[in-house]
Amino acid sequence: MTIRVLLADDQALVRGALAALLDLEPDLQVVAQVGSGTEVVGAAREHAVDVCLLDIEMPGIDGIEAASRLSRELPQCRSLVVTTFGRPGYLTRALEAGASGFVVKDTPADELADAVRRVHEGLRVVDPTLAATTLLDGPNPLTTRESEVLREALTGAPVATIASNVHLSQGTVRNHLSAAIGKTGTTTRAEAARVARERGWI
Structure with missing residues (x-):
């Protein structure tokens, strides 16, 4: 066959x-x-x-x-x-x-x-x-929302734009970004997005 x-x-x-x-x-x-x-x-x-x-x-x-x-x-x-x-x-x-x-x-x-x-x-x-x-490496530590926000952050967009694109408040977006930064062991959202991408999490 x-x-x-x-x-x-x-x-x-x-x-x-x-x-x-x-x-x-x-x-x-x-x-x-x-x-x-x-x-x-x-x-x-x-x-x-x-x-x-x-x-x-x-x-x-x-x-x-x-x-x-x-x-x-x-x-x-x-x-x-x-x-x-x-x-x-x-x-x-x-x-x-x-x-x-x-x-x-x-x-x-x-x-x-x-x-x-x-x-x-x-x-x-x-x-x-x-x-x-x-x-x-273990499992992906990011939540679905954190992954979504980080994908938007890859573009370098400001928080207001990210919030608009994912239909969340700016405060919620900042919280997700902060959590993602902590989970990736980085210090900025750009670094967090880069690390998450390199590991295939987003």
Whole structure:
């Protein structure tokens, strides 16, 4: 049986390279390629895809949200995150969103093909080095609201703008930022946002 694969990555060269590698496998066929997260579910449905390979950082919605939507709307279609950004927090968030696996882009071609097969069989595949790092780092300490506020803080926006964007009072935003600064062991909201991003928490 041929496993029908979708590739979602905003870099055409990366998509092309992955497609060329996977199409060498007799039991894998790349039937769709998209450049943004928002296209994933529609393309997966249209092409009767079995496994979606998702980058994390893409236009529209990211790969983690795309995995979540696939899990809800096309539960028979598995998702495997394949990313440059091997951040422990990303791994946790991806699995919580419904992804069946998480590997980095420098994974050897034969291992990637095997990961696709295993995910298709209903197994979970996780990069072992990243899994160990995730266990050592522990869980994401940020609340949903703190994460939301920090994502806005990444832009350098003032508190008033952040408050408007997340529909909270400025005082509440300051409280969330203060809590996030404490949890990340930093001294400013910009540092807190940077650390949270580096760890894959936001």
